[in-house]
Amino acid sequence: MLKLTVAQINPTIGDIDGNLALMRAAARKAASEDSQIVVFPELSLTGYYPGDLLDEPGFLAEIERGLNAAIQATNETPDLYWVIGSPVTRSGPGKRLQNALLVLHDGKEVLRYAKQLLPTYNVFDERRHFEPGPDVARILKIGSTRVGFMICEDGWNDAGTDYAVNPCKRLADAAPDIVVSINASPSNLGKREQRHTLFAAASRRNRLPILYVHQVGGQDQLVFDGASFATTPEEGVVFEAKRFEEDVVTLIFENGSFLQNDLSAFSLSVANAVSPMTFYRKQIVLGLRDYARRCGFQKAVVGCSGGIDSALTLALAVEALGGENVVAITMPSRFSSETSIGDSEVLCRNLGIELLTHPIRDIVSAFEVGFLQATGSAPQGLTLENLQARVRGSILMEFSNAHGHLLLTTGNKSEVSVGYCTLYGDTNGGLGLIGDIYKTEVFELCRHINAAEGREVIPRTIIEKEPSAELAPGQKDTDSLPPYSVLDDILKHLIEGDRIGEPEQASVQSRIAELTATETGRALIARIKGMIGRNEYKRRQAPPILRLRARSFGNGRQMPIAARHIF
Structure with a gap:
């Protein structure tokens, strides 16, 4: 013995x-x-x-x-x-x-x-x-x-x-x-x-x-x-x-x-075998808790847009650190909807956290005037959209510097993959909690949290609204991206390939077979491949993300920046 x-x-x-x-x-x-x-x-x-x-x-x-x-x-x-x-x-x-x-x-x-x-x-x-x-x-x-x-x-x-x-x-x-x-x-x-x-x-x-x-x-x-x-x-x-x-x-x-x-x-417990959403939740909470403790942070700050990504990030941060240690900042612009502002208030009330309001309309206007005076042209289109994101990123870092909070980024894997994020804007921060979760999984995890808590922690209006960065009038994510259900299957195929687990493998393979059967579908896959490759430089400069899946961005996927990206 x-x-x-x-x-x-x-x-x-x-x-x-x-x-x-x-x-x-x-x-x-x-x-x-x-x-x-x-x-x-x-x-x-x-x-x-x-x-x-x-x-x-x-x-x-x-x-x-x-x-x-x-x-x-x-x-x-x-x-x-x-x-x-x-x-x-x-x-x-x-x-x-x-x-x-x-x-x-x-x-x-x-x-x-x-x-x-x-x-x-x-x-x-x-x-x-x-x-x-x-x-x-x-x-x-x-x-x-x-x-x-x-x-x-x-x-x-x-x-x-x-x-x-x-x-x-x-x-x-x-x-x-x-x-x-x-x-x-x-x-x-x-x-x-x-x-x-x-x-x-x-x-x-x-x-x-x-x-x-x-x-x-x-x-x-x-x-x-x-x-x-x-x-x-x-x-x-x-x-x-x-x-x-x-x-x-x-x-x-x-x-x-x-x-x-x-x-x-022994009576082998099955309690350790958990659903994917429970796994994500437990892994993120443990990862954030230890990261903050080991890096000397007691509190965190998150930009709260009224959208689903920031809502999920806030809910996970509260679970890991406690509501008294999490601060949200909403930074409405002239394009922000009243619905998003109201959703932010309800969310933070549900989570029991402080919500600060820091409008960016006047700051962005000052940048527009200064740029026009210096260059002779006013920022517009993508330039103006990114300017708003960078102003918000600067405000969040300003708060982090002033109060010692860890700034958490809110980008999900779908957006990070194709560069649907602004360098030095919403990529600012010390750690990304959901950067290894695809957008469709973000919705699923929010519903899981509400079901597990037995109450509407994340407001249903946030979960059900059509995703939008709200950086331009009437802007929707689908203006520049395919539906997330399609995009995520393409991304899983291109980024993770045969590393995808069996439960997901069949649906991904079915989607890819459907797309490759048409010229339009093949063109879409090619476009997404190019977007992944062109945005490697953004991912290289982004904060670390907690690894949740078999192949995550960071040192788990080491790709060149200056190269012809062939996948």
């Missing part, structure tokens, strides 16, 4: 002392439950992913100090094995660091394993800093149990299609009783189910029980959803930790099975 404690913690990148404090607290809890081994996530000492901090000599010295402190801390919990993740130095040709798993016990390092498979796709760039570990299995006997170890990506190649090396097969050859995997796997729609499928298959194929220990929390644009789990060859996934929150829980491994601390069998 082996008692193991899953320490699903929320480490902060670069906070060596803070992360070590989380580890010590979890280890004390594990010791109090007579656990024999406590397991922390990948790179738990530094947080995932430190990036080019790993090039800083001072940071490397901090890691070394932290490792020594962690080794000494194990003396506080005699007989408890600590499994931690940390960068370690190495000698010889190649990178000077490795992504390592260390087993610490009674003031000593008793095992070291270096990650063999270093991902360099999507949001990952581990080969930038790390050298792969040798193709060997590392086994440690704890009591009468032989424990094998691996790190995250090492378990994703069991089918043997992505790398020449297969750590799962190597572990199977070494025949441990159980495999412990430490992980930092960024969350996106469908990722939890993907992990379950992949690791259950690896467990079954190699006849190895696997304990998958994951981290939780938001780090910049990435969110880690926790949901650590255990799987056996016969039953598949038999245990799952809490999702979207920290969890320290002790399991018993005996005769190839995972049991609860009282030796009863």
